[in-house]
Amino acid sequence: MKGKVIDVTLDNVVGEVMNMKNDGQRLVSFSTYNAGEGKIGILYHFDKALENTHLRLVADMDKPIPSVSGVYFSALLVENEIRDQWDVKFDGLVLDFNRTLLLDPEVTKVPLANNLKIGPKN
Amino acid sequence: MLFTPTVVKNLLKKPATRKYPFEVREPFPKYRGELVIDIDRCIFCSSCERKCPSQCIAVDRDKGTWQCDPYACIYCGYCVDVCPVKCLSMKDVHRKPSTEKTEWIEQGTPPRHKKKETPKDAAPKGTAPVLDKSAAAAEEAAPAATEVAPEAKAEERPAAKDKKKDEKKGKK
Amino acid sequence: MATTVIPFGPQHPVLPEPVHLTLKVEDEIVKEAIPALGYVHRGLEKLCEIRDFNQMITVCERVCGICSMIHGACYSQSIEELMGIEIPDRAKLLRVIWSELHRMHSHLLWLGLFADAFGFEALFMQFWKIRERIMDINEATAGSRVIVSVNIIGGVRADLSPDQLRWILSELDIVEKEVRELQDTMMNDYTIKTRTVGIGVMTKAQAWELGAAGPTLRGSGVAQDMRQQGYGGYAFLDFEPVVETAGDCWARSTVRFREVLQSADLVRQAISKLPEGELAVKVKGNPPEGEVYHRVEQPRGECMYYIRGNGTKNLDRLRIRTPTFANIPPLLAMLPECELADVPVIVLSIDPCISCTER
Ligand code: SF4
Numbered sequence: 001m002k003g004k005v006i007d008v009t010l011d012n013v014v015g016e017v018m019n020m021k022n023d024g025q026r027l028v029s030f031s032t033y034n035a036g037e038g039k040i041g042i043l044y045h046f047d048k049a050l051e052n053t054h055l056r057l058v059a060d061m062d063k064p065i066p067s068v069s070g071v072y073f074s075a076l077l078v079e080n081e082i083r084d085q086w087d088v089k090f091d092g093l094v095l096d097f098n099r100t101l102l103l104d105p106e107v108t109k110v111p112l113a114n115n116l117k118i119g120p121k122n
Numbered sequence: 123m124l125f126t127p128t129v130v131k132n133l134l135k136k137p138a139t140r141k142y143p144f145e146v147r148e149p150f151p152k153y154r155g156e157l158v159i160d161i162d163r164c165i166f167c168s169s170c171e172r173k174c175p176s177q178c179i180a181v182d183r184d185k186g187t188w189q190c191d192p193y194a195c196i197y198c199g200y201c202v203d204v205c206p207v208k209c210l211s212m213k214d215v216h217r218k219p220s221t222e223k224t225e226w227i228e229q230g231t232p233p234r235h236k237k238k239e240t241p242k243d244a245a246p247k248g249t250a251p252v253l254d255k256s257a258a259a260a261e262e263a264a265p266a267a268t269e270v271a272p273e274a275k276a277e278e279r280p281a282a283k284d285k286k287k288d289e290k291k292g293k294k
Numbered sequence: 295m296a297t298t299v300i301p302f303g304p305q306h307p308v309l310p311e312p313v314h315l316t317l318k319v320e321d322e323i324v325k326e327a328i329p330a331l332g333y334v335h336r337g338l339e340k341l342c343e344i345r346d347f348n349q350m351i352t353v354c355e356r357v358c359g360i361c362s363m364i365h366g367a368c369y370s371q372s373i374e375e376l377m378g379i380e381i382p383d384r385a386k387l388l389r390v391i392w393s394e395l396h397r398m399h400s401h402l403l404w405l406g407l408f409a410d411a412f413g414f415e416a417l418f419m420q421f422w423k424i425r426e427r428i429m430d431i432n433e434a435t436a437g438s439r440v441i442v443s444v445n446i447i448g449g450v451r452a453d454l455s456p457d458q459l460r461w462i463l464s465e466l467d468i469v470e471k472e473v474r475e476l477q478d479t480m481m482n483d484y485t486i487k488t489r490t491v492g493i494g495v496m497t498k499a500q501a502w503e504l505g506a507a508g509p510t511l512r513g514s515g516v517a518q519d520m521r522q523q524g525y526g527g528y529a530f531l532d533f534e535p536v537v538e539t540a541g542d543c544w545a546r547s548t549v550r551f552r553e554v555l556q557s558a559d560l561v562r563q564a565i566s567k568l569p570e571g572e573l574a575v576k577v578k579g580n581p582p583e584g585e586v587y588h589r590v591e592q593p594r595g596e597c598m599y600y601i602r603g604n605g606t607k608n609l610d611r612l613r614i615r616t617p618t619f620a621n622i623p624p625l626l627a628m629l630p631e632c633e634l635a636d637v638p639v640i641v642l643s644i645d646p647c648i649s650c651t652e653r
Pocket residue numbers: 157173174175176177178179190194195196197198199200201202
């Protein structure tokens with residue numbers, strides 16, 4: 001993957017993101033992936049003068065993750081999206097859609113957490 | 123009087139639009155309009171079925187049918203590119219809108235194929251004998267498992283497809 | 295002052311796509327805007343679990359109708375990076391040609407819609423008339439007006455003959471001439487200026503901090519364009535990002551207007567540098583384990599793909615961040631303190647593409 005990858009933990013993620021902001025980095029987006037049983041990997045992508053930096057956070061899906069939307073307002077959409085797709089809670093979201101940003105309230109299964117398999121077309 | 127030149131120009135110009143449907147532009151030759159198959163040349167190799175991104179083609183080697191769901195087809199033309207005997211092609215005009223959903227099944231003659239001397243399997247009527255490539259391969263690989271195969275063939279089509287998926291997964 | 299809540303959308307005349315904004319209004323002045331998405335969520339990212347990596351190209355092309363070519367190219371480039379494939383130079387430049395044609399028709403479409411948003415129907419008609427020539431080029435060369443579907447992993451699957459190249463160049467001259475005729479109206483017309491100048495202002499610092507992308511960012515004076523990275527065929531071309539500094543709706547529309555002309559120039563450059571050679575290389579095997587992060591510039595801005603391969607023909611994860619997704623937070627920052635009548639113009643000025651936002 002292009003760019004520098006820095007590993008962070010639940011405790012220092014907000015601080016590291018704050019450092020990035022003070023450094024004048026622009027938040028591009030987050031990416032999520034399945035990092036093993038019950039774990040989610042989140043990559044925070046930053047950009048400054050076309051140079052990429054990524055923060056990698058691997059966290060448990062059942063524990064809330066500190067939200068960085070207080071630091072970067074633009075993180076709110078993607079954090080809400082992750083909430084939809086993985087059912088991961090974020091602590092301190094500035095605008096919490098509570099799992100209804102993309103999905104309807106009556107949806108009970110979260111799509112990306114591999115608990116839902118798409119069947120073959122009949 | 124600022125607009126007089128423009129007004130005069132516009133009065134003399136031809137309109138930018140055509141009176142469709144009375145006046146139809148010549149189609150461009152490469153346009154991916156409608157999928158057509160020359161079924162007589164098809165060798166039922168299922169390449170198109172495997173390549174199709176919307177999984178709308180179903181090739182049945184036993185029966186010699188080639189089936190496509192024209193409403194699921196996205197006219198990408200990948201099947202045309204992949205067909206080894208070039209029996210698929212694209213017309214340069216698109217399909218006319220229709221008021222009813224139609225099925226599109228082509229019946230051809232399946233090629234004689236040496237590994238398939240099991241006429242007793244093909245006999246039962248009313249069932250859907252689905253023997254696709256992977257199933258055939260499985261049979262070849264494990265001749266001892268031939269008792270299992272007829273059952274699988276008697277299953278409904280989606281189930282058979284399920285099985286195919288599982289087999290593929292298992293191979294990985 | 296009492297607060298009134300006015301819903302904007304999901305069905306609104308200026309936008310064919312469904313997005314909902316809850317506007318808190320005090321006496322015609324918008325105080326707060328809260329978005330609601332999810333009307334066209336299709337779950338395309340999940341499809342990578344059952345479609346193989348070749349079939350996913352067509353899925354990615356359908357993330358967005360208007361910039362389908364660039365989505366397809368971005369996906370192909372990501373997979374090529376993951377698999378370590380170097381594609382032929384001719385394929386790289388052919389991708390650039392179709393990508394820039396897509397950028398032109400997307401911007402022309404937007405310029406028309408923008409004119410429509412403030413009620414200038416005649417201008418709308420003119421822009422769409424011009425756009426039709428580019429759609430014809432797409433149709434004649436690639437086989438489809440919008441979803442050209444020319445990308446495959448390892449190259450492209452359509453070629454341009456010398457005759458077609460000459461025809462494209464002559465069509466581009468006509469397009470450029472006709473676009474230039476509209477320049478004065480789009481940039482200097484009194485009515486347009488009253489509707490756009492000073493409306494929805496976003497400063498440079500704000501745009502950067504809110505993560506704006508594409509013309510929204512460049513309209514605020516930040517010279518950032520992903521094409522500067524020189525991915526694919528852009529490494530061969532001369533390129534300077536188009537920047538405006540005012541940060542209002544006028545600046546954003548001017549950026550797009552100038553980008554139409556710039557794209558025409560890039561197509562000409564690419565055609566003049568087009569080498570002879572293969573169209574595609576053979577691809578063997580499946581994407582290996584690993585991850586790639588790739589960014590390209592789409593008409594609406596920077597688009598990001600994140601792909602994780604796991605050694606099988608299906609991908610582990612495909613994440614697409616489309617430009618409008620990045621431009622919604624800036625939109626929320628632009629709307630407060632604007633007049634209710636300006637809301638459609640401001641919403642349109644970020645060139646929203648809701649279907650690709652929700653994928
Ligand atoms: S054109 Fe594309 S979608 Fe249609 S049958 Fe062929 S491969 Fe499938």
